[in-house]
Amino acid sequence: MMVESASETIRSAPSGQNGVGSLSGQADGGGGGSSGGGAAGPAAGGAGRDSAVGADSNGEMSPAELLHFQQQQALQVARQFLLQQASGLSSPGNNDSKQSASAVQVPVSVAMMSPQMLTPQQMQQILSPPQLQALLQQQQALMIQQLQEYYKKQQEQLHLQLLTQQQAGKQQPKEALGNKQLAFQQQLLQMQQLQQQHLLNLQRQGLVSLQPSQASGPLQTLPQAVCPTDLPQLWKGEGAPGQPAEDSVKQEGLDLTGTATTATSFAAPPKVSPPLSHHTLPNGQPTVLTPRRDSSSHEEMPGSHPLYGHGECKWPGCETLCEDLGQFIKHLNTEHALDDRSTAQCRVQMQVVQQLEIQLAKESERLQAMMTHLHMRPSEPKPFSQPLNPAPGSSSFFKVTVSAADSFPDGLAHPPTSAAAPVTPLRPPGLGSASLHSGGPARRRSSDKFCSPISSELAQNHEFYKNADVRPPFTYASLIRQAILETPDRQLTLNEIYNWFTRMFAYFRRNTATWKNAVRHNLSLHKCFVRVENVKGAVWTVDEREYQKRRPPKMTGSPTLVKNMISGLSYGALNASYQAALAESSFPLLNSPGMLNPGSASSLLPLGHDDAGAPVEPLPSNGSSSPPRLSPPQYSHQVQVKEEPAEAEEDRRPGPPLGPPNPSTVGPPEDRDLEEELPGEELS
DNA sequence: GTCAACATAAACATCG
DNA sequence: CCGATGTTTATGTTGA
Numbered sequence: 001m002m003v004e005s006a007s008e009t010i011r012s013a014p015s016g017q018n019g020v021g022s023l024s025g026q027a028d029g030g031g032g033g034s035s036g037g038g039a040a041g042p043a044a045g046g047a048g049r050d051s052a053v054g055a056d057s058n059g060e061m062s063p064a065e066l067l068h069f070q071q072q073q074a075l076q077v078a079r080q081f082l083l084q085q086a087s088g089l090s091s092p093g094n095n096d097s098k099q100s101a102s103a104v105q106v107p108v109s110v111a112m113m114s115p116q117m118l119t120p121q122q123m124q125q126i127l128s129p130p131q132l133q134a135l136l137q138q139q140q141a142l143m144i145q146q147l148q149e150y151y152k153k154q155q156e157q158l159h160l161q162l163l164t165q166q167q168a169g170k171q172q173p174k175e176a177l178g179n180k181q182l183a184f185q186q187q188l189l190q191m192q193q194l195q196q197q198h199l200l201n202l203q204r205q206g207l208v209s210l211q212p213s214q215a216s217g218p219l220q221t222l223p224q225a226v227c228p229t230d231l232p233q234l235w236k237g238e239g240a241p242g243q244p245a246e247d248s249v250k251q252e253g254l255d256l257t258g259t260a261t262t263a264t265s266f267a268a269p270p271k272v273s274p275p276l277s278h279h280t281l282p283n284g285q286p287t288v289l290t291p292r293r294d295s296s297s298h299e300e301m302p303g304s305h306p307l308y309g310h311g312e313c314k315w316p317g318c319e320t321l322c323e324d325l326g327q328f329i330k331h332l333n334t335e336h337a338l339d340d341r342s343t344a345q346c347r348v349q350m351q352v353v354q355q356l357e358i359q360l361a362k363e364s365e366r367l368q369a370m371m372t373h374l375h376m377r378p379s380e381p382k383p384f385s386q387p388l389n390p391a392p393g394s395s396s397f398f399k400v401t402v403s404a405a406d407s408f409p410d411g412l413a414h415p416p417t418s419a420a421a422p423v424t425p426l427r428p429p430g431l432g433s434a435s436l437h438s439g440g441p442a443r444r445r446s447s448d449k450f451c452s453p454i455s456s457e458l459a460q461n462h463e464f465y466k467n468a469d470v471r472p473p474f475t476y477a478s479l480i481r482q483a484i485l486e487t488p489d490r491q492l493t494l495n496e497i498y499n500w501f502t503r504m505f506a507y508f509r510r511n512t513a514t515w516k517n518a519v520r521h522n523l524s525l526h527k528c529f530v531r532v533e534n535v536k537g538a539v540w541t542v543d544e545r546e547y548q549k550r551r552p553p554k555m556t557g558s559p560t561l562v563k564n565m566i567s568g569l570s571y572g573a574l575n576a577s578y579q580a581a582l583a584e585s586s587f588p589l590l591n592s593p594g595m596l597n598p599g600s601a602s603s604l605l606p607l608g609h610d611d612a613g614a615p616v617e618p619l620p621s622n623g624s625s626s627p628p629r630l631s632p633p634q635y636s637h638q639v640q641v642k643e644e645p646a647e648a649e650e651d652r653r654p655g656p657p658l659g660p661p662n663p664s665t666v667g668p669p670e671d672r673d674l675e676e677e678l679p680g681e682e683l684s
Numbered sequence: 685g686t687c688a689a690c691a692t693a694a695a696c697a698t699c700g
Numbered sequence: 701c702c703g704a705t706g707t708t709t710a711t712g713t714t715g716a
Contacts (some may be wrong), residue, residue, distance in 0.1 A: 475690065518691065524707050525690095531706080537700095538705080604714060 113152065316345055454478050455485075458504070469506045476515070476522040477547070480529060484542045490534065491539040494520065 199356050262588035306330040307313060313320040315336050336342050454474050458465070472479065483500035484492050492500065498516060501508040508515050523529045523540055528547035531538050 477690085508716090514692070517693075520704095520706065521692080522690090523705095 305329070305332075316349060454482050458482060461503070465505045465507070466503075467506055469510070471507045472505050476518050477526050477528065480519060480522055480540070481542045481547055484529075484540060491534070491541045493534075493537055493539050494523070497523075497540065 148185055226344065305325060305328060307315055308322065311323065312318075313322055313328060313335075315332070318335065320331055322331050336345075366565060457474075459471075464470070474482075479501065480497055483497050483504075484490055486500070487496075496521060501515065501519065502512075523531070526546075528543045528545075528549075530541045530543050530546075532541055532651055
């Protein structure tokens, strides 16, 4: 899987034309893809190609490749996390909160999605960048911690030896003693150097991807980095530097928390009387080992075992095929007997579970806070479970809910990030939602659909997208729009748009032909993008009104969901404000990255109107969407085009301006437009 | 099952 | 002619 990683970088730059088509420009699909790709989706297709290309990739990796590689690793791990969690291994045990700071934000709903089925790509989609990073960091922190323990032990040992030697040396010739001391000291030194080196190394590796965020986000508070690949290795019982020793060390050094249950389920030999202590969850819940059916001894159930499924061993990193349970048991007892490796893996698993639990607790807490803030009944378990499993619709909406909620507490305008800030590494609403329900890489209209604040989203995860080869969960249209709106004069040439894409997203630094074609396609296709002849050529602008218009159909569905959701959560009274918030989130003040001036909830409402009102607009979406049309003027205002835009777009939209008044300065034109467009429209 | 939105691929046109 | 830019059509996927 990881093979998929580095590779595309290769194909990126050159627009791999296969010279088939008529003209050059569209060498799209690159060598491999072609039409078939569609089904699998871009990412899938990309992955496919990747692997193909990646195979050849030699040992060396470029930074970008390394980054990608690490991401893949992280995904792997994340997947494992979920996998494990889903397998019911949950054994509450809460450690000190050392790592709580880096608690991973894995949407509960995600965890419910039968992780086994998830591919790294999907994981990418499911976990928001911040989540991925968090995951990664969590592991890094873990590793670091373990390593430090290990090194510490080593040093202690050396010291001990040294002392012993010194004592013993009393009878020895001074010279000899001196030598020995020297040797030990050297050893010690080496040890330290090794440690430093190792840590450095890990850090460097880990930081490749973290750096960006560190510079700008809460992530920087996270512990030192550790190569994300370590964990898997640990699971596999190989590779991790200093691992063997580490095992024994960790046993004492690490704050092992776990439960008997876990232990039993892990190590066959009864001998395992884990020195594990029970902890309590943040919320005070004792982590009592709930005798889970699956955690009971494997001999129990004739046909099943928590570690056995689909004919293979589910031990982390094992996957050995076993024809039947008997064989599996045998395998379990031989391969996963009580030894250093197994215990280490077990510990890792415990950590995993702990993290997940911590996260769950946090999310619960947050939810409670939110609900409290919103004057709702706090102890409503539904919020969690409801959206999780059921229909895709609700689940996706849940995400929106979360996002909206995120900004709620602090005031509508608050960037979600800050809310979750220090502890929870960025939890972009749009992202989470987008990725989640987009399921496949190809589908990422979510953001659009649910109007996630792409701008804020981007602002928050700017660095991430910039460096991580992760496909942004936004539609091309929304991205293009964002690109255009980000500029002072709100107009961009095609090439500039390209540049924006590549500048903002690592993902778009590859497969250029494909996405460029898509960009062009989108520009042409969507009415919201208006081409304006400029002196130096043509520039593209955004007709915000038109853009918003596109959404009605989408949003029509949302309200329903909203209602469902709301009713389900007894959000009743909140309805209005909630929707307003929703709307708000849907209408990020895209302009400034700083966006969202806190506390101006009221100002947001209008937007809400728009969104809510939009659906009301029975316009045929676009086509001849005529009546209330008036786009041209609008952007013509905001856009400083040399030429009369009206002309250029005349054909497109003979729209008569309803809002001649938009003195739309480059500032917040949208608000204005919307307000005017749908004055006082209430969600109906 | 239908529909809308979207992604992707590709053919074709236009222009510098 | 070539490449960049635009337009349009076709097809497939997904969610409502």
